[in-house]
Amino acid sequence: MATRKKAAVPPPPPPPPRTLFEKIWDSHVVHRQDDGTCVIYIDRHLVHEVTSPQAFEGLRMAHRPVRRPEATIALADHNTPTTDLSQGIPDEESRIQVETLEKNVAEFGVPYFGLQDPRRGIVHVTGPEQGFTLPGTTIVCGDSHTSTHGAFGALAFGIGTSEVEHVLATQTLIQKPAKNMRVAVEGNLPLGVTPKDVILAIIAKLGTAGGTGYVIEYAGRVIRDMTMEGRMTVCNMSIEAGARAGLIAPDETTFQYLFGRPNAPKGGAWDLALGQWRRLPSDKGAHFDTHIELNGSDIPPMVTWGTSPQDALPITDVVPDPANAPDEARREAWTRSLAYMGLTPGTKLVDVPIDRVFIGSCTNGRIEDLRAAAEIVKGHKVASTVSAMVVPGSGLVKAEAEKEGLDKIFLEAGFEWRIQGCSMCLAMNADRLEPGQRCASTSNRNFEGRQGRGGRTHLLSPAMAAAAAIRGTLADVRDFQ
Amino acid sequence: MEKFTTLRGVAAPMPMVNIDTDMIIPKNFLKTIKRTGLKDGLFNELRWTADGQKKDFVLDQPAYQNAKIIVAGPNFGCGSSREHAPWALLDFGIRCVISESFADIFYNNCFKNGILPIKVPKEIIDKLMDDASRGSNAVIEVDLEKQEIKGPDGGTVHFDIDPFRKHCLLNGLDDIGLTMEKKPEIDDFEARQKESQPWLYAAE
Numbered sequence: 012m013a014t015r016k017k018a019a020v021p022p023p024p025p026p027p028p029r030t031l032f033e034k035i036w037d038s039h040v041v042h043r044q045d046d047g048t049c050v051i052y053i054d055r056h057l058v059h060e061v062t063s064p065q066a067f068e069g070l071r072m073a074h075r076p077v078r079r080p081e082a083t084i085a086l087a088d089h090n091t092p093t094t095d096l097s098q099g100i101p102d103e104e105s106r107i108q109v110e111t112l113e114k115n116v117a118e119f120g121v122p123y124f125g126l127q128d129p130r131r132g133i134v135h136v137t138g139p140e141q142g143f144t145l146p147g148t149t150i151v152c153g154d155s156h157t158s159t160h161g162a163f164g165a166l167a168f169g170i171g172t173s174e175v176e177h178v179l180a181t182q183t184l185i186q187k188p189a190k191n192m193r194v195a196v197e198g199n200l201p202l203g204v205t206p207k208d209v210i211l212a213i214i215a216k217l218g219t220a221g222g223t224g225y226v227i228e229y230a231g232r233v234i235r236d237m238t239m240e241g242r243m244t245v246c247n248m249s250i251e252a253g254a255r256a257g258l259i260a261p262d263e264t265t266f267q268y269l270f271g272r273p274n275a276p277k278g279g280a281w282d283l284a285l286g287q288w289r290r291l292p293s294d295k296g297a298h299f300d301t302h303i304e305l306n307g308s309d310i311p312p313m314v315t316w317g318t319s320p321q322d323a324l325p326i327t328d329v330v331p332d333p334a335n336a337p338d339e340a341r342r343e344a345w346t347r348s349l350a351y352m353g354l355t356p357g358t359k360l361v362d363v364p365i366d367r368v369f370i371g372s373c374t375n376g377r378i379e380d381l382r383a384a385a386e387i388v389k390g391h392k393v394a395s396t397v398s399a400m401v402v403p404g405s406g407l408v409k410a411e412a413e414k415e416g417l418d419k420i421f422l423e424a425g426f427e428w429r430i431q432g433c434s435m436c437l438a439m440n441a442d443r444l445e446p447g448q449r450c451a452s453t454s455n456r457n458f459e460g461r462q463g464r465g466g467r468t469h470l471l472s473p474a475m476a477a478a479a480a481i482r483g484t485l486a487d488v489r490d491f492q
Numbered sequence: 493m494e495k496f497t498t499l500r501g502v503a504a505p506m507p508m509v510n511i512d513t514d515m516i517i518p519k520n521f522l523k524t525i526k527r528t529g530l531k532d533g534l535f536n537e538l539r540w541t542a543d544g545q546k547k548d549f550v551l552d553q554p555a556y557q558n559a560k561i562i563v564a565g566p567n568f569g570c571g572s573s574r575e576h577a578p579w580a581l582l583d584f585g586i587r588c589v590i591s592e593s594f595a596d597i598f599y600n601n602c603f604k605n606g607i608l609p610i611k612v613p614k615e616i617i618d619k620l621m622d623d624a625s626r627g628s629n630a631v632i633e634v635d636l637e638k639q640e641i642k643g644p645d646g647g648t649v650h651f652d653i654d655p656f657r658k659h660c661l662l663n664g665l666d667d668i669g670l671t672m673e674k675k676p677e678i679d680d681f682e683a684r685q686k687e688s689q690p691w692l693y694a695a696e
Contacts, residue, residue, distance in 0.1 A: 041681045042674050048656045050674055052681050054692055062574065064525035073668070078678075081695040090523065104523035111525050122695075148692070155573040155597060169597055171575035172527075173604035173667070181671045183678060187654070219510055220567040223596055253570065255596050276691030284691055319510050340565070344509050437572075439519045446542060458514045458571060460537050 028294035030191045031258050032226045035166040035291070039149050041183055050183045054148040055165075057134040058085040058121065058175065060112040061439070062153030066176035067115040077119040078182045084143055085116045086124040088133045089439045093402050093429035096126055105440065119179075132405020132431045135159040135373035139243065140407055142272025146261035146288040151178055156373045156455065157256075158249040162242035163269070164261035164291050166226070169250065189255065190224050193299040195231035198307035203489040205383065206241035207375060207453065207472035209233060210248045211313040211323040212305060219321040222254030225301065228293060229259050233307035239268040240379040247374045248455050251320035260292035312488050314360055315457050315470040317348035322457070324360065326475065326487045332356035351459050352467050353447070360485050363469070367450040368399035368480040369462070370473050371429075372436035375453035376404025378411050380473040384453075385417040387477035387491050393425035394483030400427040402434040402442070426480070438463045451479035494606040495664035499587050499634045501560025504550050505624035511564060512571035513598060517580045530580035551584065555627030561634070563617065563624045564591040568609075569598025578605045588634050590641070592617050603657050606664065608636060610651045619643065636662055 029037070042050040063085070070077070077083065090105035100106040109126070116123040124131040130141065135156055138144045144160040150167035151157060153175040160167035174184055194213055214221075227249050234242065242259050249257030259265075266285060269275045276284040311325040322345075324331070333349065333356070336342035349356065354363065370376075370384050381401065393399045401421050403409035409431050412418055418428045435442040436454035444450055444466025453476050457468040469485060478486040521533030539549040550556050562581075568591040569577060578601045581589070589602070590610045602609045612620075623643045624630045633642040636658060642648045660667070671678075686693045 042677050044656065046654075046656055048654075050671055050677070052678070052685070061522050065527045065575075068525070069668075075668070079696070082692075102523075108523050108525060145692075153573060153575075155571065169573035171573055171578075171597060171601035171604060173575060173601065177668050177671065180668050181674075181678060182682075183671055183674075185667055185671065219570060220593060220595070223567070223593065250571075250597075253567070253595060274695070276694070280691040280694070284689070287689070340509050347508070437514075437519050439522065456512075456514070456571060458512045460518055461514050464518070464537055464542055 028296040030293040030297040030299065031164060031228055031260055031291055032166065032189065032191055033297070035147055035149065036188050038147070048185060048187055051149060051186050052183055053151050053178050054082060055138070055143055055150040056083040056178050057138055057150070057152035057157070058083055059089060059134050059152070059154065060087040060108045061089045062172050063115065063175055064108065064111045065172050066153070066179055067119065069176040070119070070179055075180045077121060077179045080120040080122065082182060083121045083179070084124065084138065084141070085112060085121045086131050086134065086137060087112055087126060088131070089433045089437065091126065091432040092440055093432050093434050093442055096430060102441070129406035129410060132408065133373045133376060133433055135247065136376055136404035136408065139163065139239070140272070140405060142269055142275030145269065145275065146265060147291050151184065155250045156247050158254070159243050159247040159373055161246040161249065161257040162239060162259050163265055164258060164288070166256055166258065168255040189226040190300040191298065192222060192225040192227045192254070192301040192303065194227055194229050194303045194305070196229065196233035196305045196307050197231045198233060200233055200307045200310065203312050203474065203492055204310050205472040205474060206237055206244040208310055208313045209307065210245045211315065211320070211470065212310045214248060214252045214320050215313070215323040216305065217252045217303065219251060219319050220253040222249060222252035225254050226256045226258060227252070227254045229257060234259055235262065238379060239264060240377040243377065244374055248320065251455060261288050312472065312475055314475065314485055316352065316354060316360065317345065318351055318457055318459050319344070319348070320455070320457060320470060322348060323470070326360055326485065328360055330354045330356050330358045330360065361487055363485045364449070364483060365397060365451045365469070365479055365485060366448045367444060368397060368476050369402070369435045369450055369452040369454060370400070370476050371402030371404065371434055372454040373404065373433070374455040375473050376402060376408065378408050380453065381408065381412045381417050382415070384473040384477040385420045387474050387488060388424045388426070388481065389420050391424055391481045393480045396483050397480055399425065399480040400429055402429040403431045405431050435462050437461060451476045451485060493604070493664045493666060496587065496606050496608050496636055496661040498636065499560055499608070500631060502556060502558060502628055503561035503563050503620065503624040503630050503632045504556040504559040505621050506550060506562055506564045507621055509565040510567045510570055513569055513574050513577040514571055516569070516577040517574065521580070522574060522576055527579050528583060530576055531583035533576070534580040534584045558585065560585055561588045561590065561632055562586055563620045564589055566592040568594050570595035573597045575601045575604070578602050578607050582607060590617070590620055603661060604667065606661065608634065608661060610634070610641065610653070612649065612651050616649050
């Protein structure tokens with residue numbers, strides 16, 4: 012009888028299939044309110060000088076300590092000079108901001124990579140390099156490009172300064188779960204097409220607000236074939252499509268990158284971690300609210316022409332005509348963009364002359380980016396009308412590039428070889444465009460004034476930026492291969 | 493944080509799409525270590541020429557100099573996470589932004605600073621944009637408790653808002669204080685995580 016009774020109990024239903032995002036979310040819920048608002052635990056926190064002073068001040072005023080200093084890394088990247096660090100920071104406001112960070116990390120016991128530390132870099136380059144970024148974790152930073160870390164299968168997103176303070180004090184955030192979007196890029200990328208072109212093509216398709224409210228999981232053969240550097244470039248610009256976070260399922264490429272990094276698990280812990288990380292990818296049949304598909308074989312080298320990252324076109328195209336805009340709002344936006352950019356409809360993009368080239372940033376300041384640019388640059392000279400610079404994403408990237416002789420290739424071609432930092436991606440330090448100057452830039456935003464008041468930005472890949480530097484105009488990298 | 497209950501004020505029209513946070517407050521104003529005093533930075537490059545001449549931007553026109561509300565084009569606040577954007581709006585006196593849509597980080601940052609971002613459909617924005625264009629006669633009333641916007645001609649529209657965010661704004665609640673009450677649960681979480689993922693605690 013007892014046996015029969017036992018047999019009559021139906022087996023528990025299999026757990027519903029979940030997305031990678033849902034698995035990370037579920038495993039970080041500390042408290043869930045009836046309305047779905049959650050307190051979620053934050054495993055890792057990156058802190059930089061621009062968005063943290065008011066947060067530390069808030070802690071001080073409320074007499075609150077930092078809950079887990081060791082779950083935090085602080086460094087200065089936005090304001091730091093890229094020419095010479097031996098004299099400190101000449102700009103007074105920038106210096107005060109960095110000194111304030113130094114004072115705060117000392118007072119609150121937060122680990123800090125100082126100005127001269129070779130590990131110092133752009134937060135989103137340093138975190139992964141140190142193995143601080145790990146699969147299945149939650150990572151935040153007072154910086155919208157925190158989405159970069161999603162390349163490791165970590166839920167990573169940018170927050171404001173009030174939330175920086177919230178994380179410092181409680182190691183948690185109050186959040187509601189996002190919706191799930193799957194962007195699949197199948198096929199193979201043609202020669203000359205890089206992860207930057209892929210993400211620009213995705214943003215052009217989705218629009219700058221298409222990802223609002225979503226976490227985007229990138230999938231498909233093209234993404235799986237990418238290196239970690241390439242995946243970081245893709246996830247980095249998720250925010251440019253409006254998505255706070257991008258995600259890529261961790262796989263052997265991820266594990267290989269992480270193995271042996273300073274903050275990655277070691278020995279038995281590594282095996283334990285691997286076992287958990289392998290269970291992270293989205294389950295078969297998991298529900299995505301939105302699906303987008305692109306064929307990688309159809310993606311050409313891309314460049315932006317306007318003042319929104321969604322204004323991206325194949326390099327073989329022409330400056331668009333507002334008369335052909337799909338709606339009135341976009342007609343107005345295009346007209347405004349063209350006036351700001353100083354461009355005439357119908358002009359071939361390859362005929363647009365440039366004044367400056369910037370290779371660097373958290374989007375494209377990693378070793379592979381510099382290798383790709385150097386490969387195009389080798390044996391050529393920067394056009395006489397162009398001023399070009401390379402700013403490595405971290406001190407370790409800089410050292411590796413110098414070991415490989417990439418600095419020599421750039422210097423011989425007429426590029427400047429700079430010290431690591433955010434530099435002209437947002438032009439908070441001395442590196443900026445003059446009004447009217449036009450720049451081929453590997454960074455992430457082409458907003459009005461982003462690289463300097465009145466400056467005109469064209470976003471493209473490192474290889475395309477190198478080609479533009481040589482030709483003196485926007486150029487098709489395939490002509491150089 | 494200052495409570496938000498009701499607001500009555502002039503609304504400035506900004507129909508442009510994708511007003512990004514670089515536009516709301518350019519990077520040269522981010523070097524501050526304070527939250528206050530940012531109103532000069534607000535829309536700086538739209539308000540002043542490079543040599544310091546006023547450009548007659550909407551917030552500098554006599555009718556809108558005391559605006560408390562902005563009626564904006566879609567995707568307001570996209571781009572950088574800088575909380576300096578809501579700080580600058582607040583410092584100028586803006587307590588409410590009404591748009592068809594907002595970028596996530598900016599939207600979230602508003603609530604931390606007692607600013608109410610209101611999402612309404614395009615047809616309502618079109619009407620409010622029209623109202624706002626009437627200059628200093630464009631007085632709009634916002635009642636958060638009732639979730640209503642009353643236009644200058646007396647017409648009332650309803651808006652939706654997350655009940656928890658509404659509760660926090662109405663009462664001026666401090667998020668950190670609320671979360672601090674969950675300390676035992678955070679302690680438990682950490683103890684469990686330390687057991688299952690000890691490598692996340694290796695440095696401690």
